[in-house]
Amino acid sequence: MSRDELQTALGLKDRKSFRELYLKPALGEGLVEMTLPDKPNSRNQKYRLTEKGQLAVYN
Template identity: 65%
Template sequence: MSINDKVGSYNCGIAREGFRRNYLKHALELNLVCMTIPDKPNSKNQRYIKK
């Protein structure tokens, strides 16, 4: 299960941009997750994999 699937099923009112800015950006910087398509961060097919 991807992080997107977990976040999608756990809708607590956090806007998508807010989630990216507050959580995902830091997780990427700390190498906790990686992008499946690093060249296209805004792709509709983008997924994130836990390391």
């Protein structure tokens, strides 16, 4: 999902606080990963759950 899709799915409106409070910590914990890790600022950047993230969500 894109950042915008994730933010909408979670019902959050502020882009900066979403990135700082949710996205960066999830990336740091290895719960989500970038689909284009070499281009973190790409407009085509998407995120997906890692195996660790799937376990956290579905268990």
